[in-house]
Amino acid sequence: MEWIKSLSTFFVLLVIGLLTFYFFIPTNSVNYVLQESQGSNFSLSQTTNDSFQFYQNMRYSDYKISYRITGCPIGKKDEMKRAIAYIEDKTILQFYEVVDSEEISVTCDNTLKIEGSAFIAGEGGTTNVTKTNNFNVIDNGQVLLLRETQCAEPIVASHELMHSLGFQHSTNPSNLMYPTVDCRQTIGDDTVNYINKLYSYPSFSDLSFENVTATIKGKYLNGNFIIRNNGLINSENATVIVYSGNSIVKKISLGSINVGYGIEIMFENQWSPQISSDESLRFVIDARFNELDKSNNEVVLNEKK
Ligand SMILES: [Zn+2]
Structure with missing residues (x-):
């Protein structure tokens, strides 16, 4: 009965084979x-005014932002520090000084820059921005101070610091971000509220x-x-x-x-x-x-x- 045994084995193998095939x-x-x-x-809906900033929802990764001041005479350095204190006082932002790998680089220059008939008091902006679905994340910003402010308040340095936070010019002459300096200019409440909302999201x-x-x-x-x-x-x-x-x-x-x-x-x-x-x-x-x-x-x- 060897052939029956062989046939049984064959069928068993066939069934296993088919199951394997199926599986x-x-x-x-x-x-x-x-x-x-x-x-x-x-x-993160843009609230009142979407023309505040160069891009939508521009911010640094944290509300604590590092900075370094290099090549500035004592007067300009002092104005920069007072500008930082002013923004810290008005908003939830905090700034801390580092010796390298800073987020905001502050430098100074004595060269006279003239645009049209006006002296340029300073320059500020962002140099490295990463776009995401939620934010435009600022990696680096720069401030260049050219002229000493003639005002009691650090208007020029504050203006340039705001540029380095991604803010662009205002059309309101009493606003700090108006293109030409007036000693009575202040940061507007709407800007303060906007910054505080933008930086309310944790890092x-x-x-x-x-x-x-x-x-x-x-x-x-x-x-x-x-x-x-x-x-x-x-x-x-x-x-x-x-x-x-x-x-x-x-x-x-x-x-x-x-x-x-x-x-x-x-x-x-x-x-x-x-x-x-x-x-x-x-x-x-x-x-x-x-x-x-x-x-x-x-x-x-x-x-x-
Ligand atoms: Zn400006």
Whole structure:
């Protein structure tokens, strides 16, 4: 009865083979789509006046901003320090002096610059700005003081300091940011409120998903997405976890992502025995650190019908 034994063995192997084939070999592919567009709790609406700044929502990463003064005679250095005290007194901003790697660089020059018929008293601006979905994050600003102020108040240095915070000129002659100096000029209440609102957001990173797509073929998963940091500081290490129902299908370590940067992650034919095409797919950013918004850390994908 050797031949019956052989035939039985053959059929057993055939069944195992077919089951293996069914289990391992991709059959029909199922496309997954985002369940709903990811609404964010985080909204930074431009309030009253969107012409305050060169770009929308320009700020440094923290309300404590470092500065360094180099090459300035005592009088101009003193005016700069009084300007800093003035802005600190009016707003929630704080400034601290460093010897290198400063955010705002203050320098001085004695050369006479003339524009039209007016002397240029100083210059100020931002030199390095990173655009994100939420803010335009200022990495560096500069102030150049050319002439001593003739006023009791540090009008010129304050004006240039405001430029280095991203503020542009005002059309109101009594405002500090009016293009020509008048000793009675002050920072307006609307500007003060704007600064305090802008810097009320803590100095956190904010990772979020973009362009998430996934396909299931049998027990294989294909995925493609971008993680972007729309926060104010570079992110720490985080992990993306992909769930099918409650089962973990895949974990991907992200590493640090710089402000404004995104990384694209793509995986193909990821063997996922736990996957079920009856369940929705969830992509979750597991970030063990503070973020501006945690609600954008999860997206749910359902079968495209
Ligand atoms: Zn100016």
